[in-house]
Amino acid sequence: MAKVKISDVAREAGVSLGTVSNALNHPEKLRPETLKLINETINRLGYLPNQSARQLAGGATKSFGLVLPRLDHGFSLQIASGAHNEARKHGYDLLIANADNDDILEDHYLRYFMGTQMSGVMVQPMASPDWHPAMAKMPVPIVYLDIHCSEPGYYVAADNEAQGRIIAELAIARGAHHIVVVGRAAFMQLTLRVLGIHKALALHPDIKIEVIDAGEWNTAADGYGIGAQIAERPADERPDFVVGLTDVLASGVVSALVDKGISVPGQVRVAGCDGNPLAWSGSVPLTTVAPPGYEIGRKGVQLLMEQIENKAPAKIKHIRVGSAARTVTAVAAEDINRQELVRPFLLERASTQASSQTDATAINLGAYL
Amino acid sequence: MAKVKISDVAREAGVSLGTVSNALNHPEKLRPETLKLINETINRLGYLPNQSARQLAGGATKSFGLVLPRLDHGFSLQIASGAHNEARKHGYDLLIANADNDDILEDHYLRYFMGTQMSGVMVQPMASPDWHPAMAKMPVPIVYLDIHCSEPGYYVAADNEAQGRIIAELAIARGAHHIVVVGRAAFMQLTLRVLGIHKALALHPDIKIEVIDAGEWNTAADGYGIGAQIAERPADERPDFVVGLTDVLASGVVSALVDKGISVPGQVRVAGCDGNPLAWSGSVPLTTVAPPGYEIGRKGVQLLMEQIENKAPAKIKHIRVGSAARTVTAVAAEDINRQELVRPFLLERASTQASSQTDATAINLGAYL
């Protein structure tokens, strides 16, 4: 069970150490027979290159690290997916670490990746990287995802404020008079969504707006609780439009309202934010604004490649990606016909078509709107 | 931007190379003043240990690798989550690679991890590891997840056959006469589910069973297509019970049936498999059998630890984890009351309680059953 090393292969194949190394890294330099002989020996012995030694001797490897705050969040997965595909396209590997909502862990994995001679590192940070001036000085390209700050560096973010604005405009278009925003703006992204909503509504002082904190974690249960509370209000204090700051929240709200006998969208309309698959994969689609996670991951890798190829020191570089991946033509409330609703398969088709980056902002039109 | 190395820190701090190394790895060996001096120097210079060199010099690091076939599959994420938590508990890092449904990539990352001096590697393989005898010979502990085969090695799997059996028994309990199973048994896991269904129904020759292939990827769109086709059958050829081999499929089926004016669960009952969050986070819960992904990840790491600590060569070791994470007392169809239905917040509570491993097999009871 002792590890087979390159010198074992060399001895066994009757060639020198450097030749085996060449077989691995510059096969075109070898005579075909030699190459074949070496490859056979490698397979016979079960030799596996020691990546650590490779990296140490040869500098950076072709791989990127990605630190995500959670894995069970659809948006993060879209980022991972986009980053993965783009990385593979350039011949790079992508390794993912889960920071598990813990900023100590986030920092830990970040340093780990930087120390592993990764060619580049990406993070979807929990807090502003302003707190991390140290990272910017590291000799490894780094790109921050889904965040926006004023430190020098590379950033790719969805336009969260625009998402709020879109939802608000939708509410206005639907003739809303009283809007309730559900959720705790625990993260900058959510704060920006709320900001966008407020800005859009500033032009409509006649529309009443209320923001209800849903509890620390913005769970479906929190949404359900708020939904139940809304349902029990007297009809004239009840909103006619509810915005979940996340789709999970919105989904909880819908459940509660329906349970309590409130008609959705008859009496109250509900929409969410996040583009969470549960919104459109569920058996009843929920309207949601979809931030282009896939696109963000892709752009992130592109920025990494840019830094690697130019070897230029990082300047401030912000990229803002439009807020829609999947689009459906907006229709008036009266036109909504359940048969014509956005269906998973339609969405899938739309998402394929729109997978090239777009700045268009649009929404899925679900059954609760 | 030149990389700071340990010798720079040593020179700057006026101590020797080995002392700095000790500061990092055996701080208890140093005089507190020395330690403090070195730590300050490290921070001032922004020194970051080169992980490659560390691993090369010091042998394996405390980290595990996990190769998953996809990231957007809830079950894989549960595995990742369980593995992550268990790994952290033992002080190990967990790095995740996405094989993107590509067996070449799967193999690639597997080798990569093994070559990186990982302390152990886990895979949720796409095909049977029988094809990978080479892996078993590697000097790195490996555990296969969510699969079952006869080669020597360590395996942790959910009891997929039991899942099929449970669903079938549920159908029987509901008085089903004609069952349609929707989905392509493209993976061993799905095959086993079908097998379980058939076995359970073998005792009930009066129940008609039909298996309908849903297309290559088992998407919601595929489910929708089959659902639509079912809806258009004459009433006497229509099943009274549909099983989606995955929740995504089942969800598509429900959408189609409802769209076509078939009452669910009035005319047709529908259930899924996977314990996919979309089943219970959606605004209308879907009945599903939940394989304990979290538990599988946890057990996987435990098996890794076992191998590391005993340093014993891998013998055959199968662990089968029961098929329920979240349980709800089953009630008769007539008792279903939408107000009392399983709600996300109930589920969340239940899942917390049941997070300790259990072999009990049970299901969520959704609105479509």
Added chain:
DNA sequence: GCTTGTACTTGAAACGCATCAAAGGGGCCG
């Protein structure tokens, strides 16, 4: 003052590989 012990610190060796200057081995031309 000498020994023994304790508490730290030192620096050389080794980890497995990529690199690259240099050597080797033809073939071709003159």
Added chain:
DNA sequence: CGGCCCCTTTGATGCGTTTCAAGTACAAGC
């Protein structure tokens, strides 16, 4: 037959650590 060039292979060197045997300094005990 000698000289030249090109293609292939060689092996010493160094990558940044950890480790560990050996060293230093100082204190306590006799």
